[in-house]
Amino acid sequence: MTDLGRKNLSDKLNESVTPDSQKTTYDKAKETVTDKLDSFAARNTPDNQKSFSQTVADKAQIGSEDAKEAAGQKQESLSETASGYVEQAKEAIGNAAEYVSGVVSGANEGAKTGAEATKK
Numbered sequence: 001m002t003d004l005g006r007k008n009l010s011d012k013l014n015e016s017v018t019p020d021s022q023k024t025t026y027d028k029a030k031e032t033v034t035d036k037l038d039s040f041a042a043r044n045t046p047d048n049q050k051s052f053s054q055t056v057a058d059k060a061q062i063g064s065e066d067a068k069e070a071a072g073q074k075q076e077s078l079s080e081t082a083s084g085y086v087e088q089a090k091e092a093i094g095n096a097a098e099y100v101s102g103v104v105s106g107a108n109e110g111a112k113t114g115a116e117a118t119k120k
Helices: 007-018 025-044 052-119
Strands: none
Touching: 007 052, 025 052
């Protein structure tokens, strides 16, 4: 049972199990709009004005939406952290390459100096 003006619970279930490939563009658009309206109603209608089943369904829906949002924020945070590590790794590799280049150049100069000293 759903409350007046709310999305029917069986409709929600059918929409969630029907693959998007089997839905028309109209169905997808209608589903998006009705989901947004129902989500708004779930968050803005006091529980004492809802039936028991609607209250339970709304709590589950809100919990799911909040979890998805938190996961998205964690994903962004992980992505930012990974980018920071990549930048640090690039810098470390650049420093290492510069060090190796300096060592090779120094060894090369030392070899030239040594070779010239033996010629004298």
